[in-house]
Amino acid sequence: MGDTRVGLVIEDDHDIRELVRVVLTQAGFEVTAASSGAEGVLAAKELDPAVITLDLGLPDIDGFEVARQIRQFSDAYIVMLTARAEELDTLIGLESGADDYLTKPFRPRELRARVAAMMRRPRSTSEVTDDLNAPLGGAGDDANSYRHNGLNMSYDSRTVDVDGQELSLTRTEFDLLHALLEAGRMVRTKADLVRRLRDEPYDVGSYISEADERSVEVHMGNLRKKLGDSAQDPRWLQTVRGVGYRLAPERS
Numbered sequence: 001m002g003d004t005r006v007g008l009v010i011e012d013d014h015d016i017r018e019l020v021r022v023v024l025t026q027a028g029f030e031v032t033a034a035s036s037g038a039e040g041v042l043a044a045k046e047l048d049p050a051v052i053t054l055d056l057g058l059p060d061i062d063g064f065e066v067a068r069q070i071r072q073f074s075d076a077y078i079v080m081l082t083a084r085a086e087e088l089d090t091l092i093g094l095e096s097g098a099d100d101y102l103t104k105p106f107r108p109r110e111l112r113a114r115v116a117a118m119m120r121r122p123r124s125t126s127e128v129t130d131d132l133n134a135p136l137g138g139a140g141d142d143a144n145s146y147r148h149n150g151l152n153m154s155y156d157s158r159t160v161d162v163d164g165q166e167l168s169l170t171r172t173e174f175d176l177l178h179a180l181l182e183a184g185r186m187v188r189t190k191a192d193l194v195r196r197l198r199d200e201p202y203d204v205g206s207y208i209s210e211a212d213e214r215s216v217e218v219h220m221g222n223l224r225k226k227l228g229d230s231a232q233d234p235r236w237l238q239t240v241r242g243v244g245y246r247l248a249p250e251r252s
């Protein structure tokens with residue numbers, strides 16, 4: 001694509017806004033900042049940013065609602081910045097379509113690492129599905145597609161459908177589902193999945209915090225909801241208690 005990547009900072013606190021601006025600029029983004037939710041949604045529409053950092057506590061619309069609105073037209077990687085560490089906030093934040101969250105105060109290095117990991121992950125190519133030459137539902141046999149119990153995933157076009165119904169997944173949900181489909185019946189630990197989201201090899205010993213693992217649980221919960229899957233009688237996402245997840249057995 002080769003275009004300049006745009007980063008958008010939606011934040012009403014001047015100091016944090018400037019800090020994030022510096023981090024994103026150093027990461028190679030052309031950065032625009034907005035200090036209110038309404039301004040942020042408009043800027044997201046105009047600029048089509050690749051990454052958005054979003055403050056939860058904004059003066060007009062709260063961050064959850066801003067994320068929901070932006071998600072209706074954008075597949076940007078949304079990092080929610082929250083001053084409140086309570087789990088409920090995290091849950092709602094992730095359900096609103098955010099891909100990740102950071103609790104303030106955070107180290108610039110932390111934000112930098114997450115943005116760098118995100119940029120290594122493939123960007124959603126929804127443009128491709130608009131291509132008139134693309135076969136409709138005919139791409140079943142390429143090496144990067146998966147089928148399991150009525151679910152089809154095409155990794156190349158970043159699409160998933162269940163019983164013929166296309167699903168709208170966040171980038172993170174898509175990558176988690178892909179990790180499980182790829183692993184077959186092998187168990188992926190939560191740490192494995194955190195590394196997958198950071199685009200690190202599964203066997204490196206980088207530090208994984210409890211919050212990282214909890215965020216995988218939350219994303220899995222959201223993914224399960226979108227799939228209409230059941231934790232008790234899973235069609236796709238089987239929880240391996242205390243360890244992680246794997247693909248449920250094939251149904252005949």
Ligand code: CA
Pocket residue numbers: 011012013055056057058
């Ligand atoms: Ca704020």
